[in-house]
Amino acid sequence: MRYAKIVFSLLTLLLVVSGCGTKRQYFEPESVSGKLSYDGSLPASIMDAGRDGATLENGQVLTSKGLSSVTLPKEYVFLGENNGRYIASSQCGALLVMDAHQKVLFKKECGTAVASASLKGNLLAMVLGSNELLLVDMSDGKELMHLTQDNVFALDSRIAAPYFLGDLIIFPTLDGKLLIVDEQSRKPIRDVVVSNEKFFGNIIYLQVLGDRLVAATKSKVVSISPKSINFLEAEVRDVIVLKNRIFVFTKDGKVMLTDADLKVLKDRKFTFATFAGTIHGDFIYMIEKGGYVIATDIDLVSTNVYKLPDAIESNLFTTEDTLYYKNRFFKLDRKQ
Numbered sequence: 001m002r003y004a005k006i007v008f009s010l011l012t013l014l015l016v017v018s019g020c021g022t023k024r025q026y027f028e029p030e031s032v033s034g035k036l037s038y039d040g041s042l043p044a045s046i047m048d049a050g051r052d053g054a055t056l057e058n059g060q061v062l063t064s065k066g067l068s069s070v071t072l073p074k075e076y077v078f079l080g081e082n083n084g085r086y087i088a089s090s091q092c093g094a095l096l097v098m099d100a101h102q103k104v105l106f107k108k109e110c111g112t113a114v115a116s117a118s119l120k121g122n123l124l125a126m127v128l129g130s131n132e133l134l135l136v137d138m139s140d141g142k143e144l145m146h147l148t149q150d151n152v153f154a155l156d157s158r159i160a161a162p163y164f165l166g167d168l169i170i171f172p173t174l175d176g177k178l179l180i181v182d183e184q185s186r187k188p189i190r191d192v193v194v195s196n197e198k199f200f201g202n203i204i205y206l207q208v209l210g211d212r213l214v215a216a217t218k219s220k221v222v223s224i225s226p227k228s229i230n231f232l233e234a235e236v237r238d239v240i241v242l243k244n245r246i247f248v249f250t251k252d253g254k255v256m257l258t259d260a261d262l263k264v265l266k267d268r269k270f271t272f273a274t275f276a277g278t279i280h281g282d283f284i285y286m287i288e289k290g291g292y293v294i295a296t297d298i299d300l301v302s303t304n305v306y307k308l309p310d311a312i313e314s315n316l317f318t319t320e321d322t323l324y325y326k327n328r329f330f331k332l333d334r335k336q
Contacts, residue, residue, distance in 0.1 A: 027253065027273040027290050029305040036293060036306045038328040042067065045327040046315040048077040051116075051158050051204070054317035054324065061086065064319045070102060080161055082119035089114040097124070097138065106138040115174060115202075116161040123169075123183070125162035129155070131174040133162075135186060145186040150175045154199045156218055160206035165213075172203030176217050192229065195220045205239045212260060214241050221248055223262045232262040237275045240284065245298060247284060249275045255286065257300050268300045277318035281332045287312060287323055 044058035054062040059071040061078040068086070072078060076088040076096070085105060089095045095114050097106040106124065113129040123144075126134040131152050135145035152174045160172040164183075171179040176195040181188050195201050195217040205216040213224040216239045221232040223246065235251040248256040253273030257266045274289040286294040291311040295304045308330075317324045321332040 025272040027270060027288050027292065029292060029294075031305070032292075032307050033304040034306050036308055036330060038309065039331050040329055042324065042327045042329065046317060046324060049315040049317040050077075050079070051160055052080045053078045054315065055088075056327075061088075062317055062319075062324055066319070066322070068100075070098065070100060072098075079114065079117050080119070085119055087117045087119065087124075089117070093128075095126070106141075108136065108141065110134075115155070116159045116172070118162040118164060120164040123164075125164070125169055125171065127159070127162065127171060127174065129174075133171045133173070133179065133181075135169065135181070145181065147179070147188070149173045149177070149179075150198075152198055152201065155202050156200045156204050158204040160203040160215070163206055163208060165208055170206065170208075170213070172206045172215065174202040176201040176203065178203065178206070178213075178215055178222075192222065192224065194222050194231075204236070207239075207241055209241055209243075214239065214246060216248075221246070221262060223260060225260070228261060230262045232256075232258065232264070238278050240278055240280060242280070242298065247278075249278060249286065251275075255284070255296070255300065257298075266300045268296065268303070270294060276312045276316050277323065279318050279321055279323055279332060281321055285323075285332070287316065287318065289313075293323075 044056040046054045047057045048055040055077045061068045061070055063081045070086050072088045075090050079087040079089055084100045086098050091113055093110040093112045095108045095110055096104055098104050110128055115127045115129045117126040122137055122139045124136045124138050131149040133147040136143055163170040167183045169181045169183055173179055178192040179188055180190045194215055200218055203215055203217055207214050211226055215222050216236050218236050223230045234248055237251050238249040240247040244260045246258045253270040255268050256264050258264050275286050276289045277287040279285045283295045283297055288294055289312045291308045293306045323330045
């Protein structure tokens with residue numbers, strides 16, 4: 001009996017020590033250059049946030065351009081905007097497109113939730129939560145293309161939307177591929193496998209700058225040009241592309257500066273930092289979940305840390321120069 005008690009005590013001690021060893025560590029800057037205050041408030045708090053926008057609790061939406069006066073119907077969330085037309089979906093699989101005057105231009109029952117969507121003229125490109133890819137003509141509701149991809153089991157909430165590029169449509173699939181479709185024939189002409197993970201392996205970033213396409217999943221970044229395809233493996237939190245510079249922000253608090261072909265030129269590590277988002281102007285500003293803004297120049301040489309009024313604990317949305325959190329926002333002063 002005594003032996004059993006000793007073994008039990010040792011196991012308990014081991015569990016305690018093990019628990020202490022995995023205790024969450026927090027970012028603690030060596031110095032803080034100042035405190036930031038929010039510039040203003042929103043009419044309601046953020047209810048849902050994605051890659052291209054956010055939905056407030058009152059139904060209004062935030063886009064890359066800022067706060068819109070459009071109010072979505074109850075139970076709908078914002079997916080994207082194109083030339084004053086707003087795409088929204090419900091959890092039940094209903095999708096609608098409405099104009100700035102809230103007139104419904106198109107509505108479709110998809111049967112499953114819509115993960116992302118984009119518009120070009122009357123063409124509506126969609127990625128469903130079932131990893132089905134659709135191309136719909138909104139003038140008559142006809143499905144011009146319907147492709148089924150491999151099943152996925154879990155998704156990263158930062159879901160990239162389809163991209164119209166000239167006569168091509170780039171579909172970011174939920175199983176980590178870029179499927180390139182010819183708009184005229186509506187046939188796939190090429191695919192690029194970025195990663196093939198079944199859990200949280202969807203494309204989380206997709207951007208085209210000039211003749212270069214940059215995309216990322218949670219574990220890999222790809223840069224595609226007419227001359228080459230290059231990959232960078234990393235635990236990706238976010239990506240920013242500025243001209244011929246690519247900045248990759250990782251889950252372990254590192255920011256990597258690469259050239260256009262993803263060759264790492266320099267990196268900086270911010271121990272225990274957890275990036276919640278990024279904004280940029282003359283500097284890169286990393287929003288840290290503990291309630292800090294880490295500012296660095298585009299060469300990753302100088303760094304300043306500023307304190308936000310509170311920690312980031314819920315939905316956050318960032319545009320190029322503005323941070324939105326709960327019902328407040330902070331905007332970069334580009335005059336400085």
